[in-house]
Amino acid sequence: MNEDQYISRINQLEKEIGYLHSLLDEAGITYRKEAKNIEDLSPDKNILFDDNQGARVRPLEITKHRIKFxxxxxxGRNDVYSLRYGKxxxxxxxxxxxxxxxxxxxxxxxxxxxxxxxxCGECRNPNYKELTDEVVYEHLRGKKEDASDVLGVYPLLLDETINFxxxxxxxxxxxxxxxxxxNPDSEWMTEVNTFRKICEDNDVPVLVERSRSGKGAHFWIFFEKPIPASTARxxxxxxxxKGAESVNMKKFTYYDRMLPAQDHIPVNTKTGKPGLGNLIALPLQGLALQAGNSAxxxxxxxxxxDQWECLKNVKIISIEIVEEKIKSWGSEGLLGVLCNDFDEDTDDTMARKSKPWEKVKLTFCKEDAPSVVEIVVSDKIYINSKGMQYKMQNxxxxxxxxxxxxxxxxxxxxFSTQGMSRxxxxxxxDGDYICIPRALLDSLIEKLNSSGITFSLTDNRCKGTSLDVSFNGTLYEEQVRGAQAILEHDNGVLAATTSFGKTVVGAYLIAQRKVNTLILAHNTEIQKNWIEDLSRFLDIKAELPEYQTKTGRIKKRKSLIGKLYAGHDSMTGIVDVAIFSSLGKGDxxxxxxxxxxxxxxxxxxHGAAQTVEDVxxxxxxxxxxxxxxxxxxxxxxxxxxxxxxxPIRFRYTAKERAQKQGIAHFVYPRFTRLVSSTDLKITEANRAVIECDSRNEQIISDVVDCVKAGRTPLVLTKYKExxxxxxxxxxxxxxxxxxLQGGGSRRAKDEMRAQMRAASDNESVILVAIDKYVGEGFNFPRLDTLMLAMPAAAEGNIEQFAGRLHRDYESKTEVIIYDYVDSHIRVLEKxxxxxxxxxKKIGYEMFQGLLFVKIRSRNDFLNFF
Known part of the structure; x- marks a missing residue:
């Protein structure tokens, strides 16, 4: 089509739009409000896109003055630069x-x-080349056919300031x-148009460069003088x-597109030395300009x-304007108000409000909503965004x-945050619908009601198949309270320490809800525990379901409780226990x-994992x-x-469990003689722990003493070696x-577990295990002593390890954790x-009794201190 044909087509479309408007008016259908939301983020359609972009650009006249400009x-940094590799x-x-x-x-x-x-990033003694006018000249000239003269600079200066x-x-x-x-698709063009409008609406001068591939773009914001990278970001x-208030910003990945991507010079994790930060390829590369790219x-x-004229007229921003804008736009936190429906702390200083004592909540405005907000709840919450202002959508x-x-x-x-989302x-x-997780339904309804917004709610959730099932057991007082708290809601988390009896409570929930149920577990040990407890505590009255074998025969299941794991599927659709990874992933x-x-x-x-989220x-x-x-x-x-x-509907802590259990919980620090002449990283420190003979002998000696005292110790480490x-x-x-270190067949694991349970109280038992193997789902009640042979720090892990000792056992009078303290290695001491x-949080106290027994000589004194 030529230009006249395009204009003729536009006139035809405008007439069609006018006719459609008249039909809507005749039918009494309101459309003006919705039309306010329709912003054409694309270029003016009366101005045609030139198919030959390369021909539009005048050849660059390169002079010393222009190179300097x-x-x-x-x-960026002048003491180092990068070039595109030709191969x-x-x-x-x-x-x-x-x-x-x-x-x-x-x-x-x-x-x-x-x-x-x-x-090259691992090199401890680089000798970087300095950036020269000649290198810049070759970039602008672009004569190398393999584009090996494309120049990339590092914007983050040594004093952690930037010019753009x-x-x-x-x-x-x-x-x-x-x-x-x-970019593999054209979605980036919509994002570029959106961000251009944000800059225009907020009077931020930018230059937009189509990158050298022709399928991407860079927005350049220039500062009057170098300003701290943290301030610029x-x-x-x-x-x-601020822009999200006026444009339809469907993704949060915009926040990850800033370069440099860090406030400070990153530390190279391999060398421990300062890194270089992000690289950015400079525009106006001669070869790419021939196709209208890098322009x-x-x-x-x-x-x-005239690309030089474009650069000459660019507006730059002063530090005063930058700080003024930050103050004006950041009243509710620089990231704005995000999800605050769950009472959890955050380490995010960028997201905090300027007044931390004021809690800012997400709210809606009635003026931003259509007459009725349509909501459908199913696997997710689907909110129809038709007629909804962008501010409310965001x-x-x-x-x-x-x-x-x-x-x-x-x-x-x-450290570098490359690849990490803020x-x-x-x-x-998905089309006209905004889709959010289902557990946000109560919060969504509360916000709509408090704003006076009318909504319709369609519940497409599956009510399941009714079950004739009863509970064969008696709950403890705390289990009753937990179950009642959960049953008051359609969703929620029961957060209870190890040995609470969560599987028993789960069985009780099934008996109360009386619908077909799927239990999700992440390993076969937990799956087996569930099947055992469900079989013990549930009385399900139903016919055994039939299934078809691979040969076409019709047979009946052996149990009403089915299971699914790798290579095995006996699911019944009544009550099933499945390893979640066996249910698939993605779509x-x-x-x-x-x-x-x-x-x-x-x-x-584990629900934060993508596979679980998919399931x-x-x-x-x-x-x-x-x-x-x-x-x-x-x-x-x-x-x-x-x-x-x-959210958490009921919480029962390890400290409460310790008080309820009525036995002493002690931690016994055992200071080691592990030393190093250098400051070790964590991997190096762990290796030193494994190879330290005196430390290992200390652990062995303690285990032997525990066995002689009639205790049942668990030696826990991280590595098989x-x-x-x-x-x-x-x-x-x-x-x-x-x-116990994992691996082996399921049958071998079952046999070992049976042998462990068969050991009488008169027989001494020592367990040596990998922490992952005796984590969630592991059950050996007679354990009363934990030897923490490999340092750990995560609160959840420590609580879980300690939980191995917390199961009730008739002869158990106290539990002790032997904590091996490597006080001479800084990372391990922390x-x-x-x-x-x-x-302290889970109810343990320092054990003093053994000190007088163990310190009997100079060597023992050294062992302890």
Whole structure:
């Protein structure tokens, strides 16, 4: 079509639109309000996109003056730079950038010479080349056909200031992006138009560059003088949050597009030395310009003919304006108000309000809503966004989003945050519907009601099949309270310490709800415990279901309680216990999950994993519950769990359990003589722990003393190598010594467990185990002593390890944790102090009684201190 034909077509479409408006008016259908929301984020359709973008751009006239001007504007570090490598990486099929070094490939100086797989980032003695006018000239000229003259600079200066901030709309997902980080689809163009409008609406001057691939873009914001990178990134964050009030910002990935991606110079995790930060390829690269790429473009995606003139007219921002905007836009926190429906702490300083004593909640405005907000609840909550203002749409999306504490922890330690999202979103858009996790329903309804917004609710959840089932047992007082708290709601988490009897409570829930139920477990040990307890505590009256064998024969199941794990499927659709990974992942989830009226997940803190999220996200059950002893996760993703299963409805702590149990809980610090002449990293420290003979002998000696005192110890470590070493040295020190380290057949595991249970109280038993093997679901009640042979720090892990001692046993009068303290290794000493806080929290006290027994000589004194 030529220009006249385009204009004729536009006139025809305008007439059709006018006719459709008249039909709507005649029918009395309101459309003006909805039309306010329809912002054309695309370029003006009357201005055509030029198919020959390369022909639009005038050849660059490169002079010394212009090189100086270019370097002053795109002023990154001058002591180091990178160039695009001319050859394609054989593994990735893409080009990479390499820091330029005088030692590169020189014998005796470059480690890559002897080890081609060696990464330049791991080099401890680089000799970087300085950026020169000649290098910039070659970039602008672009005469190399392999584009090996493309220049990349590092914007983060040595004093941690920057001269420009970049929003990068290239694709950085290596699995899908093309060469030069090309986007695989056109969605990025919508995001670019959206962000351009945000900048325009908020008077932020930018230059938009179509990147060299032609399928990506960079937004350049220039500052009057170098400003702290932290200030610039706060400015960019506040800009996005402010923009979300007026444009339809469907994703939170905008917050991850800023370069540099860190406030401070990152520390190289391999060398421990300062790194370089992010690399950004500079614009106006001669070869790419010939195709109209690496060029600055207008709102219609057309490259400006005179690129130098475009740069000459660019507006720069002063530090005063930056700080003024941050103050103006950041009143509710730079990230804005995110999910705060679950009472959990955050380490995210960027998300905090300027007044921390004021709790800001997400709210809706009636003026932003259509006459009726349509809501459908099924596997998720689906909210129809038709006629809804963007501000309200974005507020709904924010209900299902929270700040990523791991991002801020990593940044605070000075490490790279590349590939980490600042905001974790559990929602998405599907056509006209905004989809958020089902456990947010109560919060959504509360916000709509408090804003006076009318809504309709359609409940498409699966009520399941009715069961004739009763409970054969008696709950303890605390179990009754927990069950009642859960039964008051359709969802929720029961957070109770080890030995609470969560599987028994789960059986009780099934008997009370009387609907077909799916139990989700993450390992076969837990699955087996559930099947045993369900068989013991439930009386289900139903016919054994039939199934068809591979040969076509019709047979009956052996039990009403089915199970699913790798290579085995005997699910009945009545009460089933499944390993969640066996139900599939992504879009390939076993459809049977849609047919249950209730889903219960044991150890639901694993619900933050993507596989679990996929499985739970496919369940349409009316009742969804989670059980766990450790709801708090070290990575801060517990909010993701609560969005799937609901908030904590009942909590029973280890401290309460200790008080209820009525026996003493002690921790016995055993100071080791492990030392090092250098400051060790955690992996090096763990290796030193394994190889320290005096430390291992100390553990062996303590275990032998415990056995002589009639105790049943568990020696817990992290590594198989360490477990096997301790196990070999303990041979003959007790009637039974067992090594539990995973692997082996299911039958072999069952036989060992049977042998352990068969040991009489008169026979001494020692267990040596890998921490993962005796974690969730492990049950050996006579254990009363834990030897923490390998340092650990995570609160959830320590509570779980201690929980191995907390099961009731007739002869148990006290439980003791032997904590081996490596006080001369800094990283391990810090872990000890973290453990102390956890011990106090779960009801343990320092054990004093053994000190006078153990310290009998100078050697014993040294052993202790």
């Amino acid at each position: 270019f370097r002053n504007l795109f002023n 394609v990486n054989k593994k990735t099929g893409k080009h990479s950038y390499y820091t330029q070094c005088w030692y590169f490939w020189k014998d005796g100086l470059c480690p890559k010479r002897n080890n081609p797989k060696f990464s 901030l970049v929003f990068d709309f290239d694709c950085h997902n290596d699995d899908v992006c093309g060469d030069d980080w090309a 706060r400015f960019g964050t506040a800009l996005l949050t 600055f473009i207008d709102e219609n995606w057309n490259a400006y003919p 507020a709904i999306r924010r209900m299902a989003a929270f700040s990523n504490s791991e991002f801020y922890k990593t940044a605070a330690m000075g 905001i974790i979103s559990c929602g998405y858009d 390939e989830i076993n459809p049977i999950i849609e047919n249950y009226g209730m889903v219960i997940m044991d150890e639901c803190h 739970i996200g496919a369940a349409k059950a009316k009742y969804v519950y989670g059980l766990t002893a450790t709801p708090k996760r070290e990575d801060g993703l517990e909010k993701k769990v609560f969005m799937q299963f609901g 360490h477990a096997e070493l301790v196990y070999q040295r303990l041979q003959g020190k007790a009637d039974h010594v067992y090594l 872990m000890y102090h973290k453990r102390l806080r956890t011990y």
